[in-house]
Amino acid sequence: MIVPSLSQQDVSLLREDTPGVSQVVHFNNAGTGLVPTPVLDAVKNHLDLEARLGGYEAAAAAKSEMDAFYSALGALIGCKPHEIAYIENATRAWDMAFYGIDFRDGDRIVTGRAEYVSNYVAFLQMKRRKGIEIDIVEDDESGQIDLKALKAAITPRTRLVALTHVPTFSGLINPAEDVGEIARAAGVLYLLDACQSAGQIPVNVNDIGCHILSGTGRKYLRGPRGTGFLYVSDAVLDQLDPPFIDLQSANWIDENSYELVPHAQRFETWERYVAGQIGLGVAVTYAIGFGMERIGNRVCALGAQMRSELSGLSRIALHDKGARKGGIVTFTVEGERPEQTKDRLAAARINVSISNAASARIDLPHRGLDAVVRASLHAFNTEEEIELFVKALGRLN
Structure with missing residues (x-):
């Protein structure tokens, strides 16, 4: 249709x-x-509420609006609400997943030439720390990632396929769904940077086949600055160990033990920009409405x-x-x-x-x-x- x-x-x-x-x-x-007026109003209204009631009390009063963020993001990208985490920006969302992978010496990351600076310097840091290798797949004649070369680049040592869906420095929309088919066939983790695609074009994690996806609020979703989100599929949740945790992401069982919460919120921190979370939920709902x-x-x-x-x-x-x-x-x-x-x-x-x-x-x-x-x-x-x-x-x- x-x-x-x-x-x-x-x-x-x-x-x-x-x-x-x-x-x-x-x-x-x-x-x-x-930013559209409904988002501005949502953020301002919550800041006013904080001024009247206090921050903790305002968050408690706005729990349903905060929870609506997870449902809205789930509807936007086609996942379950509990597979979404609220993160302060797209780079930190990407980091929470990437640095949660237990890389070993000799593991390989496959990526393309569209990769963004913040992602690539993280690859380089992991190479320095853990001895991983980075395999860059060339573009095809059209300028998108070469799918045949990608398939050939994946080896038994490949731990991750990382792709920027829409780079910030050209009009390219990479064929994320085709990359997902290749990653799925190879049984390799697939991390998609959707910083520029979420809100610009339809993004559905089921169609794409990615295990992990990061995005921001401030760009095409037209949400507040200082907001982002992370999707982690239930299928790979226990393959990632959050690089840092707090009382939001883990339960303190006794003096010597803790357990991670059983959903993507294990990648969140307790302290957050509450008005921003509410505003981003409104921004997503607004976009979905059109x-x-x-x-x-x-x-x-x-x-x-x-x-x-x-x-x-x-x-x-x-x-x-x-x-x-x-x-x-x-x-x-x-x-x-x-x-x-x-x-x-x-x-x-x-x-x-x-x-x-x-x-x-x-x-x-x-x-x-x-x-x-x-x-x-x-x-x-x-x-x-x-x-x-x-x-x-x-x-x-």
């Missing part, structure tokens, strides 16, 4: 709910999305429109890759540093970002790039905003 994109009425409603669109053209959703397939269709269509428009400008070089592309568009302007392009667009009240080689050491330098300008669209953006953006770049051109 073909799922339609959002209607113009839907887009109007999204914009009515997003105060920031009256201030800027926001093409930096891969950095932070513009339909993730419909949101994803619009985001990808806007990305395709922007690429098409930019391709008509003589001094613009596009740097996106992959058989499937999303709402992140990367480019450079001939004769101008990306920072200069960003500053000139900012003067026109257009938000974009920069992706530097320091965040993509095994990708951008491999393609001869030091940095790219990144424009990242969301469903609330409009075709007219793209036209304004292209005209602004044309004046720079």
Whole structure:
């Protein structure tokens, strides 16, 4: 069944709910999305409650709203609520799983060139600590991870397949489902970084076949900053040992013993940004209300429109890759540093970002790039905003 994109009425409603669109053209959703009013209200209301009642008392009064976070995330990615943990950001969520794997000397991690800096430096640290090896799978001719090469790279010593679903520095959407089939056939743990994909496109852990998935609240889900989540399948829960624990993640049995709680909340800490947890649950429910397939269709269509428009400008070089592309568009302007392009667009009240080689050491330098300008669209953006953006770049051109 073909799922339609959002209607113009839907887009109007999204914009009515997003105060920031009256201030800027926001093409930096891969950095932070513009928060919608229901999320702002949820966070502010809980902070007001804390001010009136006290933090502990407010959390107790808002238990049902806090619990709703787990149900909302479960519905978003197709898992059970108890397979979700609330973590303060996507990097820490990823870390809690990765550092919970009992790596041994000689174990191998298979990854691709789209891997993000925070993940890859963790691989390097584990290599230094435990003597693991890192196998980088090259891209295929389209620019996505080469599935045949991936399959060939997995050996009896492979402990983990780690993939960034949507990298922060190109329009690529990696074939996460195909990678899941390969990992499943090989019987290897599969860790997916969904930091840029959750909220941008549909993400279903059953379809993907990943055992572990990490994500953030602040980007395409348009939740509060300082919020993230971790999915750990029941099937592999006992294969991971949280790198640190507290009274939230473990029960203290007696003077000499403890036991981990029997669900993904063993990866949480007791102290948390309660208003943020509530706000992220509201943000997820808000996105689900519009339909993730419909949101994803619009985001990808806007990305395709922007690429098409930019391709008509003589001094613009596009740097996106992959058989499937999303709402992140990367480019450079001939004769101008990306920072200069960003500053000139900012003067026109257009938000974009920069992706530097320091965040993509095994990708951008491999393609001869030091940095790219990144424009990242969301469903609330409009075709007219793209036209304004292209005209602004044309004046720079």
